[in-house]
Amino acid sequence: MQTELSNTLGAEHAVFGFTPFPAVAAAITRAGGFGVLGAVRYTAPDELARDLDWMQEHTDGLPYGLDVVMPAKKVAGVSEAEVEAMIPEGHRRFVAELLEKHRVPALAAGEASGWRITGWMEEVARTQLDVAFDYPIKLLANALGSPPADVIRRAHDHGVLVAALAGSPRHARHHKDAGIDIVVAQGYEAGGHTGEIATMVLTPEVVAAVDPLPVLAAGGIGTGEQIAAGLALGAQGVWLGSLWLTTEEAQLHSRRLTAKLLAAGPEDTVRSRALTGKPARQLRTEWTDAWDDPSGPGTLPMPLQGLLVAEANSRIQRHEIEPLLGTPVGQIVGRMNSERSVQAVFDELTRGFERAIDRINRIAGRAGTRGGTAE
Amino acid sequence: MQTELSNTLGAEHAVFGFTPFPAVAAAITRAGGFGVLGAVRYTAPDELARDLDWMQEHTDGLPYGLDVVMPAKKVAGVSEAEVEAMIPEGHRRFVAELLEKHRVPALAAGEASGWRITGWMEEVARTQLDVAFDYPIKLLANALGSPPADVIRRAHDHGVLVAALAGSPRHARHHKDAGIDIVVAQGYEAGGHTGEIATMVLTPEVVAAVDPLPVLAAGGIGTGEQIAAGLALGAQGVWLGSLWLTTEEAQLHSRRLTAKLLAAGPEDTVRSRALTGKPARQLRTEWTDAWDDPSGPGTLPMPLQGLLVAEANSRIQRHEIEPLLGTPVGQIVGRMNSERSVQAVFDELTRGFERAIDRINRIAGRAGTRGGTAE
Known part of the structure; x- marks a missing residue:
């Protein structure tokens, strides 16, 4: 090739x-x-x-x-705190209620909240x-x-x-x-x-x-x-x-997430704004369903949405809350059915x-x- | 091949x-x-x-x-009239208002209304x-x-x-x-x-x-x-x-529709329920926009939607109402940029x-x- x-x-x-x-x-x-x-x-x-x-x-x-x-x-010159202040209270409440509904524990004291807006x-x-x-x-x-x-x-x-x-x-x-x-x-x-x-x-x-x-x-x-x-x-x-x-070789944060990826079919992804505010394909979960539900508050524009859900996503991942656990992934997830080394995957690519x-x-x-x- | x-x-x-x-x-x-x-x-x-x-x-x-x-x-045993009776009055009004807004003339007396549910x-x-x-x-x-x-x-x-x-x-x-x-x-x-x-x-x-x-x-x-x-x-x-x-060789009902197809890019289609009630990709028009607008009444399930819009579509096509004129077509419409014979198209396919x-x-x-x- x-x-x-x-x-x-x-x-x-x-x-x-x-x-x-x-x-x-x-x-x-x-x-x-x-x-x-x-x-x-x-x-x-x-x-x-x-x-x-x-x-x-x-x-x-x-x-x-x-x-x-x-x-x-x-x-330029906008701080994370200033962006935070632009998030409506109703959206914060929606996140809190979703986490409560699924009994998602808080992070331990001093535990980082993972992905932050700053990386963007x-x-x-x-x-x-x-x-x-x-x-x-x-x-x-x-x-x-x-x-x-x-x-x-x-x-x-x-x-x-x-x-x-x-x-x-x-x-x-x-x-x-x-x-x-x-x-x-x-x-x-x-x-x-x-x-x-x-x-x-x-x-x-x-x-x-x-x-x-x-x-x-x-x-x-x-x-x-x-x-x-x-x-x-x-x-x-x-x-x-x-x-x-x-x-x-991949270091996914959760064995349960790996198991979900291995089990998923090509129809188990959704193009949703739930993660960042822009349409991104990811595993469909009860989390994406809640954000995509017309009866909910809907998502916020980038970068507000990402900031709004950052801590919640860390909690979901940290505590492996099955129905909410997701990740960006494409429709080929239906063909990702076994855990193998990168070399083995690459060999199969060249043979195919x-x-x-x-x-x-x-x-x-x-x-x-x-x-x-x-x- | x-x-x-x-x-x-x-x-x-x-x-x-x-x-x-x-x-x-x-x-x-x-x-x-x-x-x-x-x-x-x-x-x-x-x-x-x-x-x-x-x-x-x-x-x-x-x-x-x-x-x-x-x-x-x-x-089995359901007549077109019985299916017609299942269409809500609000949806009929929505069609009538859309046609009026775009000043779409009626069909001439005796003119067929084109596509009917019966074909399905x-x-x-x-x-x-x-x-x-x-x-x-x-x-x-x-x-x-x-x-x-x-x-x-x-x-x-x-x-x-x-x-x-x-x-x-x-x-x-x-x-x-x-x-x-x-x-x-x-x-x-x-x-x-x-x-x-x-x-x-x-x-x-x-x-x-x-x-x-x-x-x-x-x-x-x-x-x-x-x-x-x-x-x-x-x-x-x-x-x-x-x-x-x-x-x-194609006998499209309208030169204006052909012109729209030739001019369209890959982003000018939409997957909409406007035509039949099931998601079907078609040219995006003010007609599909109206049906897909969350503030409208939304589409009806198949076969009701098709029956509801059949006469309206015939009128739009017959009178070539530019902003509403559409047809089912895929994202490759962006590459359909000239009118040629089927043989010429086929020759290009084999060369490509x-x-x-x-x-x-x-x-x-x-x-x-x-x-x-x-x-």
Whole structure:
């Protein structure tokens, strides 16, 4: 699975694996893919440095990247307390009542409340970058729009390519105009923030919109057959996130959550604003149902919703409250049915890809000899 | 593009084209595909016979099929008048006010109101079948669940394969249990009735669910690259509907509607209950917006909604009321940008498919020689 892009980056396969876990990112890179470490949970620069040190030691000189969440629009000079004050009392009550209904215990004294708004703010992302550029990362991806122009320049000065996620051809053109190097076309079926357009349609639309920039297909890709499909659509690689959540190297906060992921079918996700205020695909739970119920107060806009539910989500996760326990994940969750090592998952991806190529060549009436040169 | 299924049916390419227009269906078959004529608009058996006569004369002995809408559940002995009486007065008023707001003229005296509920009722579908089995159709497709057991038997007695659309692995398994021969996996991005699962995920899920039955990938497929993707996902063929709406042979009721389709982008469709009461993807219009507006009365369940809006839709179409003018169509509408003959469209599909195979073979490091035998 070699493309111009994977060759440029020095990866054996054009398979990009996004994950919040250093052990998973490093294993993806070691398996011949391109591991991308999600940085949003690192609010302390030294923690990021510690994990990037670890990545360096465990990637055998092979390439990897970092994913930050940096909004293009500045919310300059607004403190977390000021944002907190914008949350209506009725919404706070709704959260309290939901937690009470499900008898969710409080956190222990001194226990951190996990995800905070700060990880989504530009200043925090900038301190992450100050750390990251000290490491030989090959790619900087941004999950929320184009990063600011000076960040793109800084990445390019360090020889780092910049990628950004797009849910529509319009977003993708905006990224191109901003000077982005790679666009990740994130389809409707993907886990996390998604638009309305499915990967099958979005990928070629984005390829056409940003030509000649390379495009990665994301959303609905968790098998070698789906990798072949994404590449057939014109992508120079694929971007997989959900698939790694049930690998042995993943450090999910809860065994019960892993069990829910292993048991879930393709209809058990929902695109909901419950987590961040923007539509993000995740496991459907009684928590998402409550927020999506028309008789409830509805969700708040980003970043208010994320701030409102941060502590509640930490409590739900910490105490493993089964009916409320969820995570961002795509529709491929239906195929995540066993816990295996990243290497075993990667091997199955490459085998499935080869099978798909054999099959499509038979359908096309081609010999498809391996290792040969183009006709 | 040959698969076991296309060979069984005697088609050169495993490309199935669904269309309500005999001229389009016949042209798809002549181009080497498998044309499937939608029968829902034929309420009079002699009109269907006339058009099937025409199909016979214009398909050069090549194979084609028929698509009916036959609910598995009987609504026996219920008249259209009785169903009409179940529609709330407030909903009738909402329709009348919408038509008035947009100054939609009435139909002329004696002008038919177009689509009627009757085309969706089993008795009508059965009279269509009485006609259809007099013709050498090779495939009977059902758009709404599995057809009744006696219809499947009757088709098999005539040597006709039976296909049914499915939006989830659960539906697909039900079809298999009912004795269906082929399952059409209709993804979220498709035009018309769809479920929540996108084609990229749905196709392999359905392939696994009904193994060893052949599966057709539907939804989001309008280029040769997308055909290659659908086949890479394990399908034995692809099912295309939207793409033909802007061909020269299509007899859309309105030039303005054709113009809207040619101008629309991938974000200009919506999955709405406005047309039939079940979620169906269609052009987003002020009509769908009004029905999907939470401040309105909302839609009625099938078949009430279809009956409620039938005359209104005829008036909108007859008088080409621009802001309300719509049609079922998938997200690939963004790529339908010129009016061409079916043959020209088909030629581009096969060229795009060959390009995609060349590209994927390069990525896989294969020679991909044309016309050779498997290694």
